[in-house]
Amino acid sequence: MNSEPGLIAPDRVRKIIHVDMDAFYASVEQRDNPELRGKPVAVGGSEARGVVAAASYEARTYGVHSAMPSVTAKRKCPDLIFVKPRFDVYKFVSGQIREIFAEYTPLIEPLSLDEAYLDVTENLMGIEIATEIAREIRAKIKAATGLNASAGISYNKFLAKMASDLNKPNGQAVLTPKVGPRFVETLSVKKFHGVGPATAEKMHRLGIQTGADLKERDLQFLIYHFGKSGPYFYGIARGIDERRVRPDRVRKSIGAEDTFAEDIHSFEPALEGLRPLVAKVWRYCDTHNIRAKTVTLKVKYSDFNQITRAKTADKPAASATEIENIVTVLLGPVFPAQKGIRLLGVTLSSLEQAAEGPTDDLQFALPLA
Numbered sequence: 001m002n003s004e005p006g007l008i009a010p011d012r013v014r015k016i017i018h019v020d021m022d023a024f025y026a027s028v029e030q031r032d033n034p035e036l037r038g039k040p041v042a043v044g045g046s047e048a049r050g051v052v053a054a055a056s057y058e059a060r061t062y063g064v065h066s067a068m069p070s071v072t073a074k075r076k077c078p079d080l081i082f083v084k085p086r087f088d089v090y091k092f093v094s095g096q097i098r099e100i101f102a103e104y105t106p107l108i109e110p111l112s113l114d115e116a117y118l119d120v121t122e123n124l125m126g127i128e129i130a131t132e133i134a135r136e137i138r139a140k141i142k143a144a145t146g147l148n149a150s151a152g153i154s155y156n157k158f159l160a161k162m163a164s165d166l167n168k169p170n171g172q173a174v175l176t177p178k179v180g181p182r183f184v185e186t187l188s189v190k191k192f193h194g195v196g197p198a199t200a201e202k203m204h205r206l207g208i209q210t211g212a213d214l215k216e217r218d219l220q221f222l223i224y225h226f227g228k229s230g231p232y233f234y235g236i237a238r239g240i241d242e243r244r245v246r247p248d249r250v251r252k253s254i255g256a257e258d259t260f261a262e263d264i265h266s267f268e269p270a271l272e273g274l275r276p277l278v279a280k281v282w283r284y285c286d287t288h289n290i291r292a293k294t295v296t297l298k299v300k301y302s303d304f305n306q307i308t309r310a311k312t313a314d315k316p317a318a319s320a321t322e323i324e325n326i327v328t329v330l331l332g333p334v335f336p337a338q339k340g341i342r343l344l345g346v347t348l349s350s351l352e353q354a355a356e357g358p359t360d361d362l363q364f365a366l367p368l369a
């Protein structure tokens with residue numbers, strides 16, 4: 001705990017909410033297509049090597065779950081309906097729920113499109129009771145999107161995350177500082193957030209089945225067996241998790257550069273070399289809904305001298321193609337070059353949040369819901 005010299009930081013109890021949409025992708029599909037309602041739905045590929053990205057609650061009763069091979073899912077549930085993912089729609093809904101969160105706190109840490117931690121200790125509405133905030137947020141999400149969300153409320157991220165599962169779907173649960181540590185003791189370690197199947201297996205081999213078992217091991221033992229995760233496990237076994245809710249860092253620029261195996265001497269190969277860099281910075285813009293007005297080209301020569309050329313437009317670039325066009329304009333006067341070019345870079349700055357909805361560029365599939 002950092003504090004100013006001579007001052008002891010008051011150990012304030014935080015109020016953390018973990019909001020998690022219920023069967024997100026599948027629920028969006030059922031919302032938008034009434035024929036899917038009440039039926040077992042899997043979002044994801046039905047082809048031979050496809051994987052279920054999300055399953056409706058009806059499908060889950062058959063044992064179908066996300067990350068399951070589609071073949072297995074179909075065997076478990078022969079009537080399973082496969083639906084193609086529509087990430088543009090999921091991203092749009094994700095933006096809607098983010099706006100609702102932002103009414104309450106700037107401290108929002110998204111885990112994926114449909115999950116986020118909120119620190120509401122000092123919330124913008126001045127609401128004292130975090131469970132009340134969670135109830136309001138869930139009601140607003142329902143009103144704005146027609147979808148159900150669950151929430152967990154606690155004094156740290158780990159317990160808030162565990163709590164959001166307790167009354168799922170369409171429910172919420174609170175774990176107070178009083179009940180948190182005892183709750184952890186009874187919990188099976190394989191249900192712990194941050195304990196994956198491999199770690200759970202390792203814990204079982206070490207005789208650790210529950211939080212209570214974990215609590216019996218000392219810090220040295222946990223660091224010896226689990227390395228950097230040791231202190232985290234030591235803490236959560238006691239219901240302690242000091243990790244802060246970290247909002248998305250505000251970035252001032254987005255850049256990518258590449259050093260080439262052989263020096264470049266002409267325009268065409270230089271543009272070829274820049275294309276993947278443009279694609280990379282654009283991908284970041286697209287997934288974060290950010291647009292840039294300024295494009296900067298960086299050229300480093302074989303003697304390590306470097307130049308930059310920038311162009312700022314009135315309107316932000318709205319596609320990879322637009323950025324590439326600007327890069328092409330900037331690159332033109334670089335040739336003929338006296339020296340070989342060893343490195344090229346593209347940086348976007350004058351960033352702003354995109355006003356329009358997400359693009360329907362699906363090549364950058366997002367993580368599983």
Ligand SMILES: [Mg+2]
Pocket residue numbers: 020021022023024114115369
């Ligand atoms: Mg979810």
